[in-house]
Amino acid sequence: MAEGNCAHKAPSLFFPSDGVGVERAKKVCEGCPVATQCLEYAIANRIDHGVWGGTSERQRRRIIRARTKAAREAASRPEALASS
Numbered sequence: 001m002a003e004g005n006c007a008h009k010a011p012s013l014f015f016p017s018d019g020v021g022v023e024r025a026k027k028v029c030e031g032c033p034v035a036t037q038c039l040e041y042a043i044a045n046r047i048d049h050g051v052w053g054g055t056s057e058r059q060r061r062r063i064i065r066a067r068t069k070a071a072r073e074a075a076s077r078p079e080a081l082a083s084s
């Protein structure tokens with residue numbers, strides 16, 4: 001985060017209580033050079049609250065669900081079963 005667009009912003013900006021606040025925080029994340037790492041950190045650590053990597057809590061839940069579903073589908077493909 002020391003290298004992020006938020007380095008000199010108040011942390012509270014990234015823990016908004018409404019949609020307007022979420023959009024305000026996401027604007028700061030736009031073009032952030034470490035947005036990908038920030039997002040992956042939040043996902044890997046199951047951080048539920050706040051805006052991370054330009055995503056809202058809801059968006060991260062969707063990403064996690066999509067990745068989980070894709071992983072399950074990949075694991076159930078015949079070629080995956082044949083090699084296990």
Ligand code: SF4
Nearest residue numbers: 004006029032038053
């Ligand atoms: S993506 Fe957003 S929250 Fe993450 S480091 Fe960048 S500005 Fe900060």
